[in-house]
Amino acid sequence: MSQAPLLTRMLVLLVMSATPAEAEVLVADTSRRHVAITTGFTGTDVLLFGAVEGAGDIVVVIRGPAETVVVRRKQRIAGVWANTDSVVFQDAPNFHQLATSRPLEEIADPGTLRQLNIGADNLEFTPAPRDRHRSSLEIEEFRKALVRNKRTDGLYDTKPAPVSIISERLFRTPVHFPANMATGNYTATIYLFRDGAAVQLIEKPIVVQKSGFGAEVYTWAHDRAPLYGAAAIVVAIAAGWLAGVIFRNV
């Protein structure tokens, strides 16, 4: 990935900060552009840091790629809990983590946050065409359930990390990427809020990829499924035969 646009942007920002007329100035970056899910992966922290000119609140949002999700509801049938109803959402981000310098509700009002898609409770999802006829009340019930389940899985803002601001200028916050996160293109967006309004934002891409042996296995399993299946059988037969021979005389 080229560093040029970033450097240009930082230079521009530095030049801007030199001009006293430009008050809202924000610079930020992430410690990593790339998160590799390796065989030993148990989750990792990415550090977001930057500097801000003057007072204000910092809100950091990490958004994962959107995915199509089905939300199912269970009902008791003949004593057994079974899925009976479902709603499909087309564009739910698979990840949405938050870090703020103050509690979110003190920084901006819900309307603003909803407009900017900040905070899991303020996310809007589009129901699939087959579910558009449903009442908004029903859809809302399923939307809340999606957010709740994502929180339980640790993928939506569970405990918003604090952004620590040092001497009203430098800020930093670690964002946790858990082991069960999906691969894809993530974006870290850093917002500067003043008087309840976002005055500036910076976006940084973070790519999450499987890497190493696990990535090979996953790619094979999905792109060359027949070959993978055959290989799985051959490996199993070889391992079983080996075990049988080793323990033959034990």
Add this chain to the structure above:
Amino acid sequence: MHIYLPIAEMSVNIFLICGMGGMIGFLSGLFGVGGGFLMTPLLIFIGVPAPVAVGTEANQIVASSVSGVLAHWRRGNVDFKMGAVLVAGGFAGSSLGVFLFKQLQTVGQIDLVIRLCYVVFLGAIGGLMLYESIRAIRRSRAIGARRGKLHQHNWLHGLPLKVRFRRSKLYISAILPFGIGAGVGVLSALMGVGGGFIMIPAMIYLLGMPTSVVVGTSLFQIIFVTANVTFLQAVSTQTVDVVLALLLLAGAVVGAQFGSKYSVQMKGEQLRGLLSLMVLAVCAKLAFDLVARPDDLYSIAPIVGH
């Protein structure tokens, strides 16, 4: 020490998985059973998605059956002709099973069906085994136990397409073993088991095969059926995790060796009684999860390929 499972997409403790493999391997060595019907629920209990547990377990059973069949082959305890008919049925049944699996997964009922199958079959088999072993223990205390007929003749023996199975000393319709193979094949695909716990009683009571060739022949057919399931699941649902399968296997082969050593020191009826209690315990846990109100009535799942 943790390892990231590429298909299950979760991070697990490597010692927990090997330990589970070892424990189930020990039990399978001790009781002479495949262990798939205990391993798949255990994998579900630790949080492996049910479809991945089923697909992966099929793969592991291929390996453990290969190592098991070798010993029986050396002793000549495999009826290959009977095995071939069972395999033919098993291929048909397990292909149908994987197709059903995919359909159920699409409509969101696969977890329920897997669990229901387990509750029904573990309950029935566990109950029967417990009843049998209690009766056997009682009878062994009484003097002069009676011995029944080798096998009974009923309408099943009147079916056409009769074939002679030399090693099993049988002259029966091929439709019968084909049907049994197919039925067990469906269950094998849906439940991630070899199906020995159904196949073996069926071979003894329905087909009337001599017990000496039952285990070897069952293992022989399980290799092919689970290999078919592994392949079809890998192609249609991508739920076979080879890393998980190999970890389980590593534990299982070691555990099985210890298990088979201990089994010599215990009585058959007591072993079966113990196994049946364990089977019933797993069944009870699964049944409880089905009827207990879940923490969240809603669940989410990504839809791939839309």
